[in-house]
Amino acid sequence: MNFICIFSNLNVCLIRIPFVKNIRFSPAFTARCLLLGCLILTQAGCQQLFHAQDAPLKGQTVTVSMTVPQPPPPAAKPLQQGSEQPVPQKNPQSPLDSRLLPTETSLHTDPLAIRNQVDVPATSQSKPARAVIDKAGTVLVNKTVAEDMVLRGTVLIKGALVVAPQATLRIDPGTRILFASAPGSAELSRLVVQGRIVANGTLQQPILFAPALNQPLAGDWGGVVLLNSEKKNSFDHCRIEGAQTGIEAHFSRFSGRGVMVTKSRTGIALYDSEAGLQGCSISRCDRGGRLADSELDLRDSTLQENRQGIDAQRSSFTLSSVKVLNNSQEGVAADQCRFRLTSSQFVENRSGLRLTGGDGQLFLCRFSQNRESGAELVGVRVRISNSSFIQNSGVGILLENARGSVVGSVFSDNRAGNLQNRGSEPFAALLNWWGSADEKQILAGIHDPERKNDTALILFAPFLKERPVTAP
Template identity: 80%
Template sequence: MTQTGCQQLFHAQDAPLKGQTVTVSMTVPQPPPPAAKPLQQGAEAPAQQKTAQQKPLDSRLLPSEAAVNNDPLSVKPQPDAPKPDLSKPVRSAVEKADTVLVNKTVAEDLVLRGTVLIRGALVIAPQATLRIDPGTQIRFAPGPGSAELAHLVVQGRIVANGTVQQPVVFAPALSDSLAGDWGGVVLLNSEKKNSFDHCRIEGAQTGIAAHSSRFSGRGVMVSKSRTGIALYDSEASLQGCTISRCDRGCRLADSELDLRDSTVRENRQGIVAQHSSFTLSSVKVLSNSQEGVSADQCRFRLTSSLFAENRSGVRLTGGDGQLFLCRLSQNRESGAELVGVKIRINNSSFIQNSGVGLLLENARGSVAGSVFDDNRGGNLHNRGSEPFAALLNWWGSADETQVAAGILDPERKQDAALVLFVPFLKERPVTAP
């Protein structure tokens, strides 16, 4: 307000504020603070924001370790809690059962149904028969105070009547069965009509071990066991069975086996036989890490069967037999190895094996009407001194030079061929699988 304006208010003749005391206050606005500017990348912070670097304290001023341990108020480091071992599965035990049998010998006929827990051994005397109803689950655990594996020992007769919908189960009294959790079913000097229909056996030392006994089986499944089925001076007839994930699928010693419409797969060894007689008909022997079939001094008949993705499909040493309408393919080594054996092969296929299709060593016999093709190590190799007739086969080509190139015969260079392959087929036979 100018001075003229003040005179008009206070000193003029008709001033409205003449003679009055007026208090006037004024607010002077402050200028806004300057806006903060971001520091440039890599720029040094202002000097007032720097903190002085602290020097380490003299160790003589720090408490000693002994003083800390003796101080009740000090915080002491606690040892780490042990970590659980996750490599071993935590398995729960089967405790509840409809029937519990502890180291029992049965002298009269017995029927089992529901859930049965056997502790130790259940022995069926020679005069008794054990019948097992469909859907029965039989679990095995060691006996009280014993570390021995539990067994079902049959001297009399066993009739396991499972069905497709309600199989009979033989398993350990533990979840997630492992091989060798229990002993297995033992047939001991039992030549009666023992039968296993639609049974599932798992986690055993030996699923079914027959000693001087006889039995039949239909729809039996044995898995995760050391040995699936073992025959010692025994006879067995099995149909529609599956033996898988065992160290050894089948073991035969001085025995007879008739196996039909079945599968032996994903074992370490498929079928191992010594001084035995066996027939395989419509059997699939697949993905065993070693031989699909290994037989020593046996009589054999292999018909309409598949041997694939094993180390070797078939290895036969000594003995005699025949191979008919079989397919040996995609094995990691040879399709078939025949050592000192007498054999007749008809209408079979040896294809796409990583080794030799058919490897001979002092083997005698013949192969006819069969297919040899696309075996990386050669179609046929005779590394012995016995002649072998390989006439009228298809070798993947109609050119004789190419056919001869796939047949490894060291004696051929001396004009004394041991493998006779001419005449050969000009096209693939329709009868070969």
């Protein structure tokens, strides 16, 4: 409709203009007229649009502007519910937010963290963990020695070092051999000798066997084990610390001079084995010596401050010039053994000596200041001569079905009596010094229940009038 109106108005105008009739329309002029007409049509349509739809805007100035927008910034993510503030950006100069640190739950879910927590003290008051010694000139891990070998310097053994039956292991003076469990194993490290071991330490340069830890404790490593080795094994001036068993022999034999075993569960253990030791010291062990069906010759040595000095069963042992001092239980406890004790001292133990069964002799021995009896003899056959039983808190000798004799010895100042009989076997206690020449005073220190029935089992007369010079 708009186009029809426009053309009608155009024709009217042309008729009313006189000079238009005489004009000839060329093609170029015609094109220009058409273009002008299109412009007029466009303007007329826009005016009609504004007039029809925007009638309220009549008489008002309308300004239309166009602005090209910039790309919008990324939308910020909203904070999580319950968060007090956003996590601060990382700043190397400021401390980390506590929420960025590992929590207790995350530590427990990390196997590495759990393993590391074993060595961390639970509280600040806990004792610090013992340092591990891992520096050594030679490191051997679960090694078997098939040929002769010499160890010197500082040697670290992880796991077991096994000496094959055909090989000999020699250890030079001053060598330090440290033991640690093998990686990934909880078994104690040991030196196992099937062949031969020659440890040639000296008084100035002893050989050390110890765990790879400072401040060693009993049971930190296994010990030296002789297994079916009947060759000439020797330990000269060796110090053994923190072992489960210092030297343990099974069907083997060895000798030792100047061996020191300390802070171990068992100092020396013999099982069906033989050992000859001289000038040795065993201290601060749960048990100084353990014998089972074995033979021990111990001379010029000391068993001191152990829970028990020697525990022997079905064995044969000789103690010569041995000091058994300050052990919390028996200095020596033997069951069904053959024994010979010479020039030895049993002082400040709970009980100096307890013999059950077996037979043997005591010569020039001293039993004094023990917290209970000097010697307990139960079912044993024994010969005692030139020995001393003095100042014990219990009785000098406690007899229970023991057979034998004591002669040329000294009994005095034992708090619970000098001699006590609890059995039914006779025992000869003739020619001894009882601390007095008065017979009644002597009888007061001898406890023999059968004497009341005129069937005394302990014979003490004749007795010595003075202390014998030969008794210690």
